[in-house]
Amino acid sequence: MSAPIVSARGLVKDFPAGPDRTLRAVDNVSFDIAAGETLGLVGESGSGKSTTGRMLVGLIPATSGEVSLFGQTVTGRGGDARLATVRNRLQFVFQDPNGSLNPRMRVRDAIAEPLDIKGDVARADRAARVAELLDMVGLPAASADRYPHEFSGGQRQRIGIARALALRPEFIVCDEPVSALDVSMQAQIVNLLLDLQERFGLGYLFIAHDLAVVRSMSRNVAVMYAGSIVEIASRQALYAAPQHPYTQALLDVVPRPDPDRVRKPALAGEVPSMLNRPAGCAFAMRCPRAEARCRVETPALRDIAAGHRAACHLV
């Protein structure tokens, strides 16, 4: 991989959970993303994937660990000042375009707001840039005069993407950008994100719970469980030869549009509470292959092949 534009090292996030208690939402997460590449971050609810994305771009502070963006360390002492210098090169696309667009703001102003905040764009340039951005995301120029509620969910997500592109970012965290969309809209938005990546050399952290969507978007994929990455590999390796029992189980239970397929029986149990984290491997209590030491000793994420890491004693 070429030099990463984004790297996370040992990221930890603790949230206070009552007196003298903390909830560790993210534990020791590390990864790199190169320019123009996508890391897919997949996991179930509470796996820590969104918290990781938010820490990465400074939306919430990390408890410990290090984040570097475009060569600047943005965590630790003086991190905020360095984050400010790279802020324009980062963006975030949210799951719910309804919650992230102001209903009283015309599309023109929603898209141009980042330009206005930056404050060095002339009026004529602003209109031209809005038209250009609408065109990039496949919306008619006339959309500029309309309000968010006049658009469908898929179109609103296009508006959210246009807004994210306004300052010509190089890296975008996409947090479940297609999860709220119907299948026919989802495919359009996935293709749009891929087209924009090709055109502008964008790097993405693509957060999603849908393994098939993640496969279509990503070059590399990290699987999170209970706050930690349990497996990370190229998409070819991860989908063709998953090593961690959790990744294998996830792939086994995804419903597929094939009535003749016999799905494997569901994995028993549920994700453990982050407040009562079990000792050892967090997945051991649900793992069909768990041994005694899995319940005692926490497995480290280690290399099992070139570019393929898994956190499991048994692989």
Next chain:
Amino acid sequence: MSAPLLSVRDLTVQFRTDAGWLTAVEQVGFELGAQETLGIVGESGSGKSVTALSILGLHAASTTRIPTGAIAYAGQDLLKLPDRAMRRIRGGEIAMIFQDPMSSLNPVLTVADQISETLMLHQGLDRKTARNRAIGLLDMVRIADAAHRVDAYPHQLSGGMRQRVMIAIAIACRPKLLIADEPTTALDVTIQAQILDLLRELQTELGMSVILISHDLGVIAEFARRVLVMYAGRVVEAAPSRALFRQPMHPYTSGLLAAIPPLNHDVTRLSTIPGSIPDPGRRIPGCRFSPRCTEAQTECREQAPDLVSVGDDHFARCPPRLHRMRPV
């Protein structure tokens, strides 16, 4: 098929809006036999949930009208049934579970209270007997430590556990028909698999018919024996599951299947259906799908096509495809 358990014919449902009466479901029809499983699949606004709510008479009478249709269940038309009789059927013979168990459960009542309510109402049990039955029902939906969990409040349970409680309430009176509206959509994929396995086991144990409503063709393929595909309020295709997934006959069904991202191989781009899902208020002349259809001809935009037979128990609403299959 012998006399079906449920037969819906020519059902049209309209809602009152500021802009007049809006047609949410138009001429929907299907039959469901005892112990059969029907899947209804469609995207937002397709009318799949509205169809299900109509079976149970759950639309607000003041803002809803049903200009045409009949819903025959056990020899009676549910649309003509007085409220009292409908209340006996609802929750007794026909039960329903919804997408979000948190908003369907009462947050200030324990699990025992909520399951008991159904039993006391429909079967006249006293509180103590109902409570014991509630524990038995939690066992049936595979909740471990049922005698203890029965006193929990909804917020003390995980999403998957809450959906199990909803299922326990739904099966409390041993319904003949269970309508499951997106029962796993809010759940994680490993929990979704557990709930689908549970529903399948309970269906066999109790001999229920099931209508499963989902936007997820994967869930439908796994669960349903027969499938209706709905688009903009109409059934565009109806077929046995295998035929539908192997030889889809409506361009919308084909487009939807192609748009699902593959899990087993890489693609550079996904296949898409152009355009957007139509706004429910918009009146589309001819075939509702024609503005997005790559195969549409002039006739498609002018005349609304009928649902016609295209194979063994297989129906589709697409004249161009039918002509191609059977040249005139």
